[in-house]
Amino acid sequence: MTRPEKGVAVGIDLGTTSSSIAVLDDGRPIAIPTPEGAVKTPSVVAFAANGDVLTGQPASNQTVTNAGRTFRAVKRHIGTQWTTGDIDGRKYLPQEICAQILIRLKHDAEQYLGVPVSGAVITVPAFFDDAQRQATREAARIADIEVLRLLSEPTAAALGFRLEHQETRTLVLDLGAGTCDVSLVETGEGVVEVRAISGDNGLGGDDWDQRIVDWLARRFRNAKGVDLAADRVAVQRLREAAEKAKIELSVSTAATVTIPYVAMDAYRNPLTLEESLSRAEFEEITADLRDRVKAPIMSALEHSYWAETDKFDVLLSGSAGRMPGIQSLLRELLGSRCLSMRVAPGEIVAAGAALQAGILEGKAHNVLLMDVTPHSLGVGTGAGTITKIIPRNTTIPTRRSEIFTTAEDGQSRVRFKVYQGEHETAEENTLLATVELTGVKPAPKGEAKIEMTLDIDSNGIMQVSAKDLTAGHTQSVTVTSKSSLPEHVVERLRGRARRLAARTKRRASETG
Template identity: 50%
Template sequence: MGRAVGIDLGTTNSAIAVLEGGEPTIIANAEGTRTTPSVVAFSKTGEVLVGEIAKRQAVTNVDRTISSVKRHMGTDWSVNIDDKKYTAQEISARILSKLKRDAEEYLGEPVTDAVITVPAYFNDAERQATKDAGQIAGLNVLRIINEPTAAALAYGLEKGKEDELILVFDLGGGTFDVSLLEIGKDDDGFSTIQVRATAGDNRLGGDDWDQRIVDWLIEQVKAKSGADLSKDPVALQRLRAAAEQAKKELSSAMSTNISLQYLSVTADGPVHLDETLTRAKFEEMTSDLLERTKAPFEKVIKDAGISVSEIDHVVLVGGSTRMPAVAELVKKLTGGREPNKGVNPDEVVAVGAALQAGVIQGDRKDVLLIDVTPLSLGIETMGGVMDKVIERNTAIPTKASRVYSTAADGQTSVLVQVFQGERQFTADNKSLGNFELSGIAPAPRGVPQIEVTFDIDANGIVHVSAKDLGTGKETAVTITGGSALSKEEIDRMVNEAAQHEEDDKKRREELEIRNSAEQLVYTIEKTLKEDADKVSEATRQEVQGDLDAVKEALKGSDIEAVKSTVEKLNQSAMKIGQEVYQNAQAAQAAAEAGAPQTSSSPSDDDVIDAEVVDEDDK
């Protein structure tokens, strides 16, 4: 059996670690560095280059070099090289393969199993794509775990903290997460690490800071020489490399010089660049990016139900947290608490992944990790309502079921549509996929019992099944489709949920009134048909008139008209019950008059008062 490793598959850099003697060790790559650039290139001769060597040749091989592929995981993105299409999973698999090879060279034995980390806010498709990439690279993916959780695992065990709240602020190359975790330790030294809440932005990271410098440099060149470098791929690649370097230098220096010769050629001759960028100017041009980290932070504090003062430790993860403005903002958000400087932000996630691999393999038995699902999951019900089966921040693995029924008489199949998000209507949430359950026995609507079960495994990957409790027929599916959540989609699912809460509530109430009205019409029409011989013609005509009024109101948009006609129908429909019971009592009296008395009639004492409880009011 081969060794198990922990892998941090990052947007800009990746790392791999292994347990040696029960303790995690970062494995240096073949080039001797402890992190590997997440860059893949195809040379003109067809050779596949990965890591530092691929990054170095990017300027001269722009069209055949791929970086930041993590941002495309879970989408239909692909790149064509030499008439062959490569998906994001395949490119990521190249990075994982190099990490695997370097680890095998270091260990002197095969590496077969891995725990791979993903941003906490990765959706189902992105997690599945990451798992697929691992399998393409020849790895048995033991577990997909969240990056902040892995970081807390490494930090918590290393420091031996007891019963404390840790806030992990994870700003990587392409993604951003904030997570609050609770670490507890019993007398035997057994640690439990439980995620309390998580939030983030899958479209925010160090790449965005780099791009601001690139945009600024393009403006400077255009203003001075008239040359527009935005359409020149070779010049852009050189600018990106220079921007990344400048960003790193500004983490320790107050200014940096960016000098690039022969960027382009105009009628006036070659175009050179020589600019000085100060830290103040850099922070000014990226202030809105920093501002975007505040909302997820505040959401985590709110969802966890704590105050900032209750946070015991703050851990910064991801190379982008080295920017002074980021560290300063975190300090401000946490009430002046200094972020912990004892962990390496580039390595701590891989270390935590290696520890989790050790736990799964049985090499470490002193820790239990409990993660959560970042977004609510549910299905579409009548009227496009999102019925949440599993709420966000629910501990995983988890399983939940709910029973639904058919919406029409004689319905023999149902379409189960699965959604992810926080809004009350599915149109505002993210579709994960759908499947059909057929073979339902024909019956009046509302009679069949269809149990829908959501099962989220420890990787955060969703499995859904639907079962007809009457026939026993069952259909199950693992949700693997869908596309990445854009910033706009995340906003719709989470941030706008609060803004539109009142509108959603009103729309839902109106829909419930309409659904109730339709159900009332159906029930009374059925009663009129079944008890036709027990209802007088006058009552029948009155009720039918009220039924027609409700149907007409349902065609319009005036919800008050629906409510008033329903109220009138309820009053007239009571006459049906009165006449049915009167006829029944009259028939019973006639029967008793024509037969010998064998028992006393029920007295008032035999009547039991009962209250009908509406399930919706519980």
């Protein structure tokens, strides 16, 4: 490939169980391999007893022997208050764990390309809320990566599949390890336009794995009288075996699971787990998970303007979309509306992100991306309800306004609360920001006119402003989520990440 002479922008698919990174080379996205030669890096971070931080395959290799200090699928916690347990006197936030994965990806890219990474387009689930998107940005900042743009994973898949060259309508189902996203996309003449999205941030391939884990543990307990669920190391071995069985069941009608020396009996004799799981049994124990995929598909279709007679293609992205049960579900739901069904390569999301990075750098033909906001945005009222100003699936960037008034005579200040969500009751939604407008000209209640404006840019960053139309006073604020870390905390965590990486690199050179 052509080696860039200076810093280069990359595309990063920060996944729940595996991540990948790609770069644009002569107009084509190229996956950057790991030192082990793979195109995917396990999203696993481990803290070794000697203080080293392991990421990727090395961390995954010692998961069983270091289960209590190894973390995977942390993306499912990003944007929440979750932390690790105590690790050498410290607890780590999801942003810090994800930052270690980003540091590894960045390092691999710089070693492969021979130049610094100048910035990155990072993909996120389409249905991620404001807190999750903010936390992803914080993870990148901790990793010393400039975020050029956050790009929805289904949109990246459509872009990576080069759908912009085809006049088509496509339903993109991105069912990864941790999240389920559905996007309805229209493409053609250099335009990729998202018409509607829906999703379930708590549904992914890991849930199918867990059902196999539970099934194996239950069968073993009934047969041997030993509860494997109480043994952390045994659970990790079950999890690894479950994932392999799930993959095998995508191509075979049965999978055999054998785990030698998984436990000891009462006489300290080693026990081996041996089970055969048929595809029919697998689909039976996961039927409710399969049913949950229906909701976001139907929701996306209902919120689009596509007619019930409109036909479209289906693009499956994410490893869990390869399961025959999911593909049969789509055929049942969509019937003749489905013109074709294609399975995207595993690195397609990173490829789409790399293309977007190249477009932003001016190194690729321009493609107009038109995304939508995944959740409605509105203002709370005195009655405890919410007035929606920007409905979900509104194309961004967008700017919308609504006129409000005072609730009492002589009010000189008014406070507005901005919420994200679909519930009619304000407190059932997520509070994003509070704007207080002072200097309102006193008047009888209901006479003052105050214009509330919500402005969202292409990155999903929202600006909120309140203006007294009589007096002309304006107050505005840029929305940062409640989980957003203060700048000094990000700098402290960035310094900690640098020290951990330097220590691990130094120790590796000493023992190499």
